[in-house]
Amino acid sequence: MDTRTTYIDLLKELGKLNSAVALLTWDEETHMPKKGLDLRAETVGKLSRMAFELSISDELGRCIEDLEGRDDLTERESASLRVVGKEYRRSKAVPPALFEEFTIAQSKSQAAWGEAKRTSDFALFQPHLEKMVDYTRRFADLYGYDDSPYDALLGRYEPGMTTARLREIIRPLRERLVPFIDRLLGEKTPSDASVLDGRFPIDPQRTLARTVLEQIGYDFDAGALDDTMHPFTTQIAPGDVRVTNRYLESNPLSGLFGALHEGGHALYGQGADAELYTLGLSDGASYGFHESQSRLIENQVGRSRPFWTFFRPIFTDALPSLAGISVDDLYRAANRVSRSLIRVEADEVTYNLHIMLRFELETKLLDGSVRVADLPGLWNDAMDSYVGIRPTNDAEGVMQDVHWSTGLIGYFPSYMLGNLYAAQISCTLREAIPSLDEQIADGDFGPLLEWLRDKIHRFGAIYEPGELIVRITGKDLSSEPFLDYVTAKYSEIYRL
Amino acid sequence: MDTRTTYIDLLKELGKLNSAVALLTWDEETHMPKKGLDLRAETVGKLSRMAFELSISDELGRCIEDLEGRDDLTERESASLRVVGKEYRRSKAVPPALFEEFTIAQSKSQAAWGEAKRTSDFALFQPHLEKMVDYTRRFADLYGYDDSPYDALLGRYEPGMTTARLREIIRPLRERLVPFIDRLLGEKTPSDASVLDGRFPIDPQRTLARTVLEQIGYDFDAGALDDTMHPFTTQIAPGDVRVTNRYLESNPLSGLFGALHEGGHALYGQGADAELYTLGLSDGASYGFHESQSRLIENQVGRSRPFWTFFRPIFTDALPSLAGISVDDLYRAANRVSRSLIRVEADEVTYNLHIMLRFELETKLLDGSVRVADLPGLWNDAMDSYVGIRPTNDAEGVMQDVHWSTGLIGYFPSYMLGNLYAAQISCTLREAIPSLDEQIADGDFGPLLEWLRDKIHRFGAIYEPGELIVRITGKDLSSEPFLDYVTAKYSEIYRL
Numbered sequence: 001m002d003t004r005t006t007y008i009d010l011l012k013e014l015g016k017l018n019s020a021v022a023l024l025t026w027d028e029e030t031h032m033p034k035k036g037l038d039l040r041a042e043t044v045g046k047l048s049r050m051a052f053e054l055s056i057s058d059e060l061g062r063c064i065e066d067l068e069g070r071d072d073l074t075e076r077e078s079a080s081l082r083v084v085g086k087e088y089r090r091s092k093a094v095p096p097a098l099f100e101e102f103t104i105a106q107s108k109s110q111a112a113w114g115e116a117k118r119t120s121d122f123a124l125f126q127p128h129l130e131k132m133v134d135y136t137r138r139f140a141d142l143y144g145y146d147d148s149p150y151d152a153l154l155g156r157y158e159p160g161m162t163t164a165r166l167r168e169i170i171r172p173l174r175e176r177l178v179p180f181i182d183r184l185l186g187e188k189t190p191s192d193a194s195v196l197d198g199r200f201p202i203d204p205q206r207t208l209a210r211t212v213l214e215q216i217g218y219d220f221d222a223g224a225l226d227d228t229m230h231p232f233t234t235q236i237a238p239g240d241v242r243v244t245n246r247y248l249e250s251n252p253l254s255g256l257f258g259a260l261h262e263g264g265h266a267l268y269g270q271g272a273d274a275e276l277y278t279l280g281l282s283d284g285a286s287y288g289f290h291e292s293q294s295r296l297i298e299n300q301v302g303r304s305r306p307f308w309t310f311f312r313p314i315f316t317d318a319l320p321s322l323a324g325i326s327v328d329d330l331y332r333a334a335n336r337v338s339r340s341l342i343r344v345e346a347d348e349v350t351y352n353l354h355i356m357l358r359f360e361l362e363t364k365l366l367d368g369s370v371r372v373a374d375l376p377g378l379w380n381d382a383m384d385s386y387v388g389i390r391p392t393n394d395a396e397g398v399m400q401d402v403h404w405s406t407g408l409i410g411y412f413p414s415y416m417l418g419n420l421y422a423a424q425i426s427c428t429l430r431e432a433i434p435s436l437d438e439q440i441a442d443g444d445f446g447p448l449l450e451w452l453r454d455k456i457h458r459f460g461a462i463y464e465p466g467e468l469i470v471r472i473t474g475k476d477l478s479s480e481p482f483l484d485y486v487t488a489k490y491s492e493i494y495r496l
Numbered sequence: 497m498d499t500r501t502t503y504i505d506l507l508k509e510l511g512k513l514n515s516a517v518a519l520l521t522w523d524e525e526t527h528m529p530k531k532g533l534d535l536r537a538e539t540v541g542k543l544s545r546m547a548f549e550l551s552i553s554d555e556l557g558r559c560i561e562d563l564e565g566r567d568d569l570t571e572r573e574s575a576s577l578r579v580v581g582k583e584y585r586r587s588k589a590v591p592p593a594l595f596e597e598f599t600i601a602q603s604k605s606q607a608a609w610g611e612a613k614r615t616s617d618f619a620l621f622q623p624h625l626e627k628m629v630d631y632t633r634r635f636a637d638l639y640g641y642d643d644s645p646y647d648a649l650l651g652r653y654e655p656g657m658t659t660a661r662l663r664e665i666i667r668p669l670r671e672r673l674v675p676f677i678d679r680l681l682g683e684k685t686p687s688d689a690s691v692l693d694g695r696f697p698i699d700p701q702r703t704l705a706r707t708v709l710e711q712i713g714y715d716f717d718a719g720a721l722d723d724t725m726h727p728f729t730t731q732i733a734p735g736d737v738r739v740t741n742r743y744l745e746s747n748p749l750s751g752l753f754g755a756l757h758e759g760g761h762a763l764y765g766q767g768a769d770a771e772l773y774t775l776g777l778s779d780g781a782s783y784g785f786h787e788s789q790s791r792l793i794e795n796q797v798g799r800s801r802p803f804w805t806f807f808r809p810i811f812t813d814a815l816p817s818l819a820g821i822s823v824d825d826l827y828r829a830a831n832r833v834s835r836s837l838i839r840v841e842a843d844e845v846t847y848n849l850h851i852m853l854r855f856e857l858e859t860k861l862l863d864g865s866v867r868v869a870d871l872p873g874l875w876n877d878a879m880d881s882y883v884g885i886r887p888t889n890d891a892e893g894v895m896q897d898v899h900w901s902t903g904l905i906g907y908f909p910s911y912m913l914g915n916l917y918a919a920q921i922s923c924t925l926r927e928a929i930p931s932l933d934e935q936i937a938d939g940d941f942g943p944l945l946e947w948l949r950d951k952i953h954r955f956g957a958i959y960e961p962g963e964l965i966v967r968i969t970g971k972d973l974s975s976e977p978f979l980d981y982v983t984a985k986y987s988e989i990y991r992l
Contacts, residue, residue: 016539020516027519031527035718035735038770043512043733222531237539239531274534 113405153410209259241269264297271457291418423482609901649906705755737765760793767953787914919978
């Protein structure tokens with residue numbers, strides 16, 4: 001069999017294992033009864049290990065080396081080799097014994113984090129976090145980097161991005177957002193969310209989520225919507241990209257924006273064809289780019305005034321206690337800015353500052369200029385100076401996110417990059433479709449989806465994000481479009 | 497590592513693969529969007545093949561041979577070796593090339609059956625069915641048998657049962673049922689089901705199914721209830737035994753008895769502990785025994801008058817258009833006998849005759865005394881003489897069931913055996929719990945489940961069905977208890 005065929009066959013086998021793991025994991029978070037967990041954990045472990053072993057197999061390695069030398073590859077095949085080869089070399093770089101040691105320490109660390117967060121006792125977590133940072137630094141050395149160890153981690157989630165470049169891109173954020181938030185929230189009366197006070201039954205909220213997904217063009221013949229605790233989107237197969245969501249009785253916007261956010265991810269996934277899936281290219285250009293698609297649908301679309309012009313009657317039909325509410329009330333309630341402690345609840349304006357704080361601490365942990373023991377204090381100081389609010393305990397401070405407890409360092413910037421990509425893409429989109437606002441106000445999301453499909457979704461990971469953003473917008477990534485967007489939008493809302 | 501540990505470890509690995517396949521298959525029939533099918537079929541194929549290869553691996557074979565010689569095995573270990581060893585030898589008996597040839601012919605045959613049934617054109621299906629019969633006969637020869645090739649097939653589903661013995665057990669059924677049906681349906685006014693005429697929304701029917709499952713003791717922390725086209729129960733893990741069900745707007749009893757039937761299977765599955773699962777013993781004593789648990793809950797419990805005394809208010813609360821209906825109306829509607837063509841819609845009295853017909857044709861196909869070409873006519877004649885109704889086309893005659901199209905011959909008797917076991921077990925149960933009727937009328941199913949757990953469920957496949965029925969009832973299986981049960985019950989209902 002020729003190498004190219006062997007390579008594709010190996011990727012197909014990998015695709016089947018990954019598909020099974022994705023389904024088992026989805027089920028665990030949606031339908032699995034609690035007594036099924038014991039065997040499930042072992043089953044997922046077995047199939048994940050098989051997938052991992054295949055991904056670092058010598059046979060795959062030989063295919064990659066052999067094919068990389070060829071000049072008769074299609075664009076998709078080259079891209080596949082780039083993506084699969086990079087992951088192969090990363091995985092091979094870590095000795096199996098070290099990786100196993102890490103995974104054991106990782107479970108202990110995650111358990112310790114859970115307990116430490118519950119009791120708000122950072123001392124319990126500290127030794128575990130020190131180990132996680134230490135492992136991460138060793139991994140970075142094994143992966144290799146030019147300038148900074150953080151580059152080796154960041155590059156996995158945002159290929160081609162460096163620490164230095166990221167710092168440069170985001171510098172204006174802090175400079176402009178901190179004083180802007182002061183102006184927004186300083187003397188002005190805060191935007192009022194109390195128009196949405198009440199208890200809202202879950203069933204109609206679930207129906208609203210389904211409706212809004214159908215509206216934006218999510219294909220239910222290639223997906224499903226299920227309840228979960230922590231919403232996520234998962235690609236189980238090229239024609240099977242599922243959304244999970246959560247609803248709060250106290251806040252009907254939570255489930256709605258959750259659905260829009262996950263729906264944005266899902267549209268990206270549904271836009272990839274079966275061949276991209278096989279070639280390992282269907283996860284999008286980067287984590288940051290994936291996040292751009294969820295944020296664009298959630299924020300640039302869902303938190304826009306035209307969206308609420310369209311959606312108000314549907315929303316109030318489903319939730320009759322809100323019958324009297326105006327488009328403007330809803331628009332303002334959906335765009336309330338506040339100095340809040342928890343990242344996942346943060347608004348569009350403050351969100352990136354939450355990420356910046358994490359990025360700065362992560363890079364310093366990696367280069368050794370900050371010690372784990374000093375994190376709580378540094379965290380609280382940074383929250384104070386960036387967002388203007390100080391945590392009163394470490395559970396709502398440095399221990400709020402699960403990421404670090406599992407050694408996941410270098411991932412947080414993806415959230416910020418998503419916001420920046422989304423704003424920059426949105427500018428081009430609005431030039432390309434001048435009547436977008438009118439279309440959205442009419443509930444016509446077809447041209448929007450068509451444009452996203454044409455410019456972004458259908459390419460999967462064929463292009464690295466740095467190249468893709470130029471292809472779409474004609475420019476390198478910058479934070480200016482985002483800053484212009486929030487400044488204009490929130491100045492208007494807050495009548496600055 | 498010692499052989500016993502290796503054996504258990506291999507079975508654990510097999511259990512994980514089987515669990516993944518069970519979940520993938522369950523999802524395919526419940527939640528999977530249709531565009532996910534292509535990869536799903538391949539993923540299930542891959543994991544099933546891996547499980548099959550493990551189940552016929554030389555390593556497992558060596559363990560079985562080595563352990564079979566030992567005298568220090570526990571009762572469970574011996575049973576495991578009996579069950580796993582038998583399946584191992586069956587699978588090894590068929591050369592891989594022949595089996596692959598068969599699976600290809602099998603998909604073609606099933607597709608041809610679908611088309612032939614749709615157009616009611618037996619000639620389309622005939623050459624495929626001939627091949628399936630031929631393969632099945634070759635498999636029977638390879639598996640080996642003492643008296644009749646049918647024994648080799650039957651024994652897989654009902655270990656220890658032979659064709660001759662089965663013929664003897666069921667002889668009285670035909671002798672007594674055919675004249676009894678004539679008496680029931682002869683001059684008498686048929687029982688009236690029109691009290692349930694109407695359209696009944698699906699949502700409350702689904703809630704009723706959930707309620708009745710909770711009532712009989714189905715543990716939702718170790719299972720789930722989902723919609724499907726063709727109801728089934730599946731054991732995904734020892735603590736994860738899921739029920740699927742279907743509801744008809746035109747008939748609220750269909751979904752209710754479906755839930756009770758599947759619930760009976762599920763109680764059996766939930767009664768097996770994790771060790772039985774690992775040892776390959778959690779699927780019950782036989783297919784017939786499994787069916788006895790579903791039929792006992794569906795018929796001896798669910799189609800009893802005490803059940804409707806208890807359930808009438810719950811039923812009519814959920815379906816207010818039935819508010820005026822009496823317990824007696826419901827009891828009679830649930831126990832309507834009719835001469836009908838389709839097995840899956842048959843009542844308790846005629847059901848076994850549908851099976852007897854299939855059993856007789858299957859044995860004759862296997863021993864060569866009947867040719868496939870003659871099946872349609874023989875089928876119609878037998879329906880006429882047993883059930884007293886003649887199909888007008890082959891779609892509602894010989895082609896109504898999928899089984900034969902996949903080469904599944906020897907399985908049908910399990911349905912009949914289920915009814916016979918259920919009636920015989922029910923006699924003993926009623927002696928053991930004299931107040932069972934009062935308990936059921938009060939909605940107290942606890943003592944019933946406790947008894948089934950104690951006498952049947954907790955043993956899984958430790959005992960062969962022939963031994964288990966004696967342990968439970970003190971007697972070998974016979975059709976007398978079933979005949980006495982239907983004669984008494986339906987004589988009363990039909991006021992003979």
